[in-house]
């Protein structure tokens with residue numbers, strides 16, 4: 001593989017992985033190729049996440065390696081609705097920089113991902129695009145620290161270096177602009193998967209809105225401030241979505257990008273950057289304060305998987321598949337046909353000899369309020385089962401409606 | 406114990422021995438031909454059912470009332486809590502007389518009391534409140550008064566039938582800032598009220614799925630569960646029952662009896678309910694805690710007022726109650742907080758012919774006074790029922806994901822039999838909600 005990359009690099013000056021997906025609303029370009037992070041992994045992850053929306057068809061543009069000849073690196077930004085920066089490396093040729101700025105000024109969308117806010121410390125306009133940045137000798141000369149403290153936005157011009165983080169840990173992300181299209185409908189706070197918590201970022205912060213923050217706990221060598229995690233910036237007519245989260249290192253697993261909170265805010269942020277609006281629905285597995293939620297394969301859990309897991313449920317196992325089912329019921333509860341469809345699949349678990357008693361109890365509890373006449377024979381059948389008699393009685397009783405006083 | 410108190414105590418005991426009764430040693434005054442009224446010189450003979458942290462806290466508040474009440478018996482399914490409660494009572498009277506029970510049925514059968522103070526997990530409220538009221542005991546009962554609308558209706562009916570004095574533990578009503586805020590609002594100092602915001606605490610973080618474990622020897626687990634489904638013990642009982650839907654609706658239903666109650670008080674909605682409820686809840690995905698960790702729903706009332714109830718992180722003003730009217734807003738919260746859009750609103754004087762809300766500066770004293778006088782308490786059962794109904798209807802809207810139409814007069818969900826099932830929760834046999 002490496003060899004083929006190098007050959008292409010020689011031919012084109014950079015490598016462009018062309019996406020072949022059709023009929024998608026937007027084209028996205030991930031720019032990568034140099035970073036202090038595992039960009040080989042992260043670029044693929046970002047592509048997977050974006051393509052999964054079925055809104056984006058995503059290409060990857062790869063720069064030459066460090067200190068390589070950049071002169072031919074000149075992607076055609078204008079073909080794309082968003083450019084996703086997964087890059088922290090050498091300067092680009094002046095013409096490329098100009099093309100990028102023209103692209104943004106004319107309304108092009110940008111997603112700044114994690115270490116991309118470390119990049120280009122001396123490129124003034126780029127720093128206006130990212131709003132806040134860190135490391136690479138950034139200091140008070142680059143702009144103030146911007147953070148929240150006691151629920152107040154603080155813009156602090158005090159001297160000091162920019163960019164820091166303690167050891168990776170799970171942390172709570174808290175919405176500050178819950179009504180922004182990117183966050184609308186999400187919980188106002190959720191646990192984020194194990195990640196670096198970028199802190200002490202500073203920058204011009206012009207035309208910037210902080211959408212969400214995370215408290216950098218001093219117990220985790222943090223600043224004791226609520227640090228910006230999700231931001232939007234406008235530059236000319238261009239919209240920029242900046243996520244400081246999503247560290248991808250050399251480890252085999254990447255809990256920060258597998259976090260559903262990261263995935264969904266990136267997908268929604270990307271759509272907003274592309275068109276100023278968000279049409280995506282909130283997935284049933286979005287995390288909240290109760291705990292982080294991971295998608296190890298970047299795939300949303302399916303109904304079949306939920307039902308299979310419920311059918312195999314024992315009291316020592318996770319109940320998250322039941323929570324998913326409850327959310328699915330809620331989604332279709334106003335639609336009798338769709339609800340009956342779901343009910344039929346639930347009833348099939350009641351009839352399954354291989355399904356566990358505890359799994360059947362979970363199903364019975366839901367049928368108690370949303371079941372129709374369809375489920376009654378199957379529930380009545382369970383009255384004969386000593387272990388399920390009580391739960392089946394509960395269901396049949398509740399289905400009759402409230403008791404008379 | 407002061408001399409005069411000891412004298413009155415001894416006098417009371419003496420009456421009992423003259424009557425040659427083994428039980429009770431203290432005769433309840435209401436049973437002594439006083440026409441149900443309590444002479445000011447006599448102490449209220451009380452018992453407590455549920456002696457966990459809130460139960461003991463209420464006992465302490467009653468005991469602080471210059472010895473106006475005497476606890477003669479306590480009841481709990483946890484012998485540790487029971488012994489602590491007995492020690493609390495005995496310590497106050499310097500004796501060893503407080504009797505203990507593990508079963509409320511035996512407690513209600515054997516004890517002859519004036520009043521009982523009840524602080525239990527919500528899933529027990531329907532049965533035990535009703536049973537105590539049917540024994541014609543005056544009740545100081547913790548909020549929320551019910552786990553379901555049906556439980557609540559039953560309790561209200563029982564109180565009205567038995568004409569006892571009821572005080573709900575909605576003690577914010579007895580704090581000056583809440584009283585003042587509500588009185589300004591209801592007297593039109595904000596003009597016509599058009600909407601209300603109620604911010605309640607954010608939900609609890611999960612504890613995952615703790616392993617099944619041995620029931621502690623002091624705890625009668627089957628009795629603790631009572632009418633709730635039989636489940637294995639995982640270390641969740643006292644206090645943290647609050648995070649499991651079988652026993653509670655979480656912060657929402659816990660706090661409804663405070664900030665929603667206050668909202669109703671100031672807006673004249675104490676004796677009615679919303680006509681339309683719609684909203685969303687955020688539920689933990691993993692673990693045994695299953696109450697919403699975030700919640701946000703909107704209620705429309707027949708008179709056009711709208712009330713938004715949500716977790717505090719969703720509101721600029723955070724927790725508390727805010728009434729918004731044509732002429733501004735008033736915000737009240739714990740910590741004696743009282744703010745208004747214009748500070749002048751807070752200086753307004755309420756005229757003689759305007760509405761004067763019942764005033765109390767001690768919630769427990771107000772109960773004792775009303776038992777003596779027969780007057781309505783500051784937090785009667787009907788208004789407690791209306792406050793918790795708002796939360797329970799919100800809970801139904803969130804669970805079903807549907808807009809709920811509610812008839813506040815007939816107290817029925819309109820046109821949605823599926824959602825209507827959630828107005829009630831079947832009990833585990835042999836437990837039954839009594840018919841009144």
Ligand SMILES: [Zn+2]
Nearest residue numbers: 115196247248
């Ligand atoms: Zn990193």
